Amino acid sequence: MGVSNTNSDKTQEEEQQDLPKVVLLRPPPAFSLIGEESFASNKFQFLKTYDSQLPLDQFLSTHSHSIKAILSSAGAPVNADILQLLPEVGLVVTTSAGLNHVDIPECRRRGIKIANAGHVYSDDVADLAVGLLIDVLRKVSASDRYVRQGLWADKGNYLHGSKLGGKRTGIVGLGNIGYEVAKRLEAFGCVVSYNSRKKKPYVSYPFYHNVCELAANCDALIICCGLSDETRHMINKPVLSALGKEGFIVNIGRGDIIDEKEMVSCLMRGEIAGAGLDVFENEPNVRKEFFAMDNVVLSPHRAVFTPESLKDLSQLVVGNLEAFLTNEPLLSEYVDNE
Numbered sequence: 624m625g626v627s628n629t630n631s632d633k634t635q636e637e638e639q640q641d642l643p644k645v646v647l648l649r650p651p652p653a654f655s656l657i658g659e660e661s662f663a664s665n666k667f668q669f670l671k672t673y674d675s676q677l678p679l680d681q682f683l684s685t686h687s688h689s690i691k692a693i694l695s696s697a698g699a700p701v702n703a704d705i706l707q708l709l710p711e712v713g714l715v716v717t718t719s720a721g722l723n724h725v726d727i728p729e730c731r732r733r734g735i736k737i738a739n740a741g742h743v744y745s746d747d748v749a750d751l752a753v754g755l756l757i758d759v760l761r762k763v764s765a766s767d768r769y770v771r772q773g774l775w776a777d778k779g780n781y782l783h784g785s786k787l788g789g790k791r792t793g794i795v796g797l798g799n800i801g802y803e804v805a806k807r808l809e810a811f812g813c814v815v816s817y818n819s820r821k822k823k824p825y826v827s828y829p830f831y832h833n834v835c836e837l838a839a840n841c842d843a844l845i846i847c848c849g850l851s852d853e854t855r856h857m858i859n860k861p862v863l864s865a866l867g868k869e870g871f872i873v874n875i876g877r878g879d880i881i882d883e884k885e886m887v888s889c890l891m892r893g894e895i896a897g898a899g900l901d902v903f904e905n906e907p908n909v910r911k912e913f914f915a916m917d918n919v920v921l922s923p924h925r926a927v928f929t930p931e932s933l934k935d936l937s938q939l940v941v942g943n944l945e946a947f948l949t950n951e952p953l954l955s956e957y958v959d960n961e
């Protein structure tokens with residue numbers, strides 16, 4: 624008598640084979656930081672391109688009919704070439720807040736939804752932005768180096784820093800992260816103003832439509848916007864000149880938002896006072912000129928990485944993928960012109 628192959632007869636491996644596939648183009652940093660198992664689900668299975676010997680296009684073509692979604696991360700491009708190999712994909716989820724590695728117009732053209740890290744990192748990124756500003760103003764890292772090098776005893780106290788309270792701070796990009804930065808700086812007694820694509824009806828901070836005018840009226844600029852064609856090199860020579868020799872800049876957005884070559888020249892010539900940078904144009908390669916600058920604080924693109932937020936991220940990623948596969952609304956769908 625024939626035995627029907629019911630679900631309960633299937634091995635765990637066979638059941639896994641039947642699950643919809645979510646393709647990974649690169650291991651997201653969060654996997655190694657909090658463990659891949661935090662992203663596991665019984666509703667989908669990961670397919671890892673990097674575990675296969677096959678060239679990427681061959682791997683994607685071989686599995687194209689079972690791949691329903693892509694899980695991406697900052698720096699792992701999801702471009703038209705990849706999307707055209709995956710006709711069944713209906714969702715791109717990225718573990719990052721930024722979406723500059725995703726070809727958004729191509730996703731829209733193909734009716735593919737996009738979900739990002741939503742607001743899970745906003746507090747951590749805002750904390751680091753303020754941390755970098757305090758560090759560069761009060762010379763925390765520079766003083767640390769001074770003490771460690773034994774210079775305190777030899778030469779006396781290190782140069783004094785500059786006071787945070789009362790500083791006129793300009794937020795470039797008043798999205799969720801920018802707003803969290805603004806709230807923190809207000810609490811420190813700073814005067815806050817901002818530039819954004821649009822004036823925000825829910826805040827009373829002065830709005831500058833023009834980033835050069837914002838810089839001219841600020842002691843520090845905090846770059847919090849996303850990277851797009853509009854914002855690439857938005858912080859250029861005229862903006863840096865407007866910020867002036869007493870002015871500081873903090874960047875927790877993306878390196879390419881600042882014209883880095885110009886910033887280096889301005890720092891070398893004393894045309895701006897200092898910088899706190901978590902992001903760079905050519906990561907992980909950082910311009911050597913920065914290494915010799917005591918008025919620059921460097922951080923290796925780590926603003927989002929706390930275990931607490933990554934835990935929240937894993938729930939959000941799994942929630943988005945499961946919602947998509949069960950036709951439920953996404954938890955953090957990216958909507959254009961946010």
Ligand SMILES: O=CC(=O)O
Nearest residue numbers: 697719720721927
């Ligand atoms: O830079 C990190 C992110 O965009 O999440």
